[in-house]
Each structure stands twice: as structure tokens, then as C-alpha cells.
Amino acid sequence: MKTHKNIALVAHDNRKKDLMEWVRWNVETLIPHHLICTGTTGRLIEETIHEQLLKTGKETTIHISKLKSGPLGGDQQMGAFIADGKVDFMIFFWDPMMPQPHDVDVKALLRIAVLYNIPTACNRSTADFMISSPLMNEAYERTIKDFSDYLNRDIS
Numbered sequence: 211m212k213t214h215k216n217i218a219l220v221a222h223d224n225r226k227k228d229l230m231e232w233v234r235w236n237v238e239t240l241i242p243h244h245l246i247c248t249g250t251t252g253r254l255i256e257e258t259i260h261e262q263l264l265k266t267g268k269e270t271t272i273h274i275s276k277l278k279s280g281p282l283g284g285d286q287q288m289g290a291f292i293a294d295g296k297v298d299f300m301i302f303f304w305d306p307m308m309p310q311p312h313d314v315d316v317k318a319l320l321r322i323a324v325l326y327n328i329p330t331a332c333n334r335s336t337a338d339f340m341i342s343s344p345l346m347n348e349a350y351e352r353t354i355k356d357f358s359d360y361l362n363r364d365i366s
């Protein structure tokens with residue numbers, strides 16, 4: 211994981227306000243990094259950051275990649291990004307009070323994040339701890355479990 215990180219940002223509808231507040235608060239810290247978002251979250255983040263930069267009169271750009279909307283395959287695309295090593299950490303404010311039509315995709319995304327040892331924040335306090343970690347400004351090597359036994363298992 212380099213000093214400039216690929217940060218996944220995702221929020222369910224009832225948690226988007228929370229995430230936008232967090233983004234507003236941390237805009238300066240987020241600017242040097244590459245944000246990868248599911249569709250609607252990404253659109254809102256783009257607007258939020260744009261507003262914030264206008265307010266401060268800062269002329270800077272931020273790199274935001276928008277995937278499909280979560281229920282339309284965006285969570286699965288994010289999972290594929292993780293499996294391909296394209297995500298360094300993830301902020302995923304999922305809704306603990308509302309079943310989602312794509313619950314299986316949400317579970318799959320959370321599972322793949324654990325499998326690949328991706329730092330993952332599912333609430334604001336964890337996100338605050340993560341973004342204020344000294345490791346934000348350093349390169350960091352995630353350890354990934356060795357799956358060779360599994361890959362070479364005997365299936366005869």
C-alpha cells in the first residue's frame with residue numbers, strides 16, 4: 211500500500227448523510243488519494259467535495275472513480291477491485307437497520323475485504339481512527355494469507 215492510497219467509499223442510503231459529513235470533515239486529507247465509490251455514493255461525494263473546495267477557494271482536483279450503483283452490481287465490482295489488489299482500505303457505512311435487496315452482494319463485499327485483509331470501517335468512529343492513523347502517510351504492506359494449500363488441494 212503506497213502513501214497515495216486507493217480508498218473505497220460506499221454507503222447505504224440511510225448512511226449517506228453520515229458519510230458525506232465525514233467526507234466534508236476530512237476533505238483535505240482525502241484530496242491526495244484516489245477514491246473508488248459505488249455509483250450513487252460517488253456522485254454525492256463528488257458534489258460534496260466540489261462544494262467544499264468552492265467554499266475554501268481551493269483549486270485542486272481529486273480523482274474519483276465511480277462504479278455501478280451498489281444494487282446494480284457496484285458492490286460486486288468493488289469486490290473484484292479488492293481481489294485484483296486495487297483497494298487499500300474501505301469505508302463502508304452499511305445500514306444495520308434495513309435489509310437491502312442486494313444483501314448477498316453486501317455480504318460478499320464484506321467477506322472479500324476480510325479475506326484480503328483490507329482495513330474496513332463500517333462506522334464513523336472506526337473511519338476516524340483509520341484516517342488519523344500515522345499509517346495514512348506511510349507505505350504499508352498488508353499480509354495476505356497463503357492460500358497455496360487450498361489452491362493445491364486434492365480433489366480427486
Ligand SMILES: O=C(CO)COP(=O)(O)O
Binds near residue numbers: 278284316
Ligand atoms: O448499495 C450500496 C452498497 O451496498 C451503495 O450503492 P450506491 O452508492 O450506488 O447507493
